[in-house]
Amino acid sequence: MVESFGPILAGAGLTVQLVTLSVSIGFFAGIGLALARLSPNPLLSYPAYAYVFFFRGTPLLVQLFLIYYGSSQFDFIKESPAWVVLSEPFWCAVIALAMNTTAYTSEIIRGGIQSVPWGQIEAARACGMSRFLVFRRITMPVALRQALPGYSNEIILMVKGSALASTVTVMEMTGIAKSIISRTFAPVEVFIVAGSIYLLINFVVTRVIRRLEHRLTPYQRTRAELEKEEAQSGILGLGSLLGRARTR
């Protein structure tokens, strides 16, 4: 158990890389896709719907294999500059994970946007804000805050999904775990080691998101609670930029 810890932990770096890359791409692409899906223009909303339908209705493994193995079927892809990226298993995994999370993220953000009370948008328009300003100052901040709990689940799904990269030879944590199991035949020990690192990563993710949610929802707490928080952050010197600015 102790000897498998080092190699598996070494694979954690690749797991974190896969997740951070695909989640950051998926976040921005997801906002774009959600806007396309909500657009009154059918040329935008239908393709967005089809994209979400395809990526939510098929297993991630099929999507990954379509990109990794599928792209080698076409000579024009092999001759194009895109082949530099598509011949790399790591980048294929990032693309597949990013495209997958884009679909799910867009649905989460769409839910957030639709939950913004119309009165708030009306009020902003009445103050004379332009459409873009309303979007930037009202719709998006409220929608993202609303979407946070769901988004935390989505990141956990990505942490778990990154394990599929091992099926296309990327030696992240699960890939290393599998190779140790097939060499030593100690599945339980390896499962405990790799499993606890995954749980730790997911624990940190949920904690960070919950913290962020707490910071962004000061209006859900009483004045006394807020003052107490302020005092504590003052003593510890850990007052976060976000939280302080908003509790005032």
Place this chain on the structure above:
Amino acid sequence: MIELLTYGETGWGDEMLRGAGVTVIVALLAYALGILVGMVAAAGRMGGSLIVRGVVEVYTTVVRGVPELLVIYLLFFGFSGAVMWVASTFGYTDYIEVDNFVVGVLAVGVISGAYSAEVFRGAIQAIPPGQIEAGKAVGMNGWQIFHRIQLPQLLRLALPGLGNVWQLTLKDTALISVTGLAELMRTSHVASGSTREPFTFYLAAAVLYLVMTTFSQAAFQRAERFYSRGVRMASG
């Protein structure tokens, strides 16, 4: 490209459909197993002793927080060892090989069960405590309260969640292709290897998965409407 997907000697159409059939069977069995496990786990979580509650909590947390692939590897490499260990206590010491199909159903079932358990727990908690109190007040015993008040509402309250679990379970079966079981994903892999047309076959597999998820989603929506027929809603 299309002729590869026809029936018979030259086409892979029949093999692909058979693979899809295996996928559906594995998914159904794993889903049923998951519901069983989930009900037991939810019951243990709600009414069990401290130890039972702890065990259930570890089970649902670990399985939902760890990659499905890792759970599959654990059972694929570990299950026959566990079976042999149990058999050896009965004096049977020969090598026992457990079928990939069994391992697949078991692995996906264990994963599915962790999600089902959470769905059932949520559904039980969604029943207003006043109804249980009312049942007690008119003199019902625990079993009567369960099958007259909780059970009829459980299905309605759990159905949306169970629909999601079914979708997850169906898609998770693709992962057991790593054990070599000839379900849809594995069949597509073999077909693309021998024809050198991976895109064609993975796209065909994707379409078959889409058909399965779409049809089952429609079925769940109908079931939801059926079981909510007694509930007054804001619209519709």
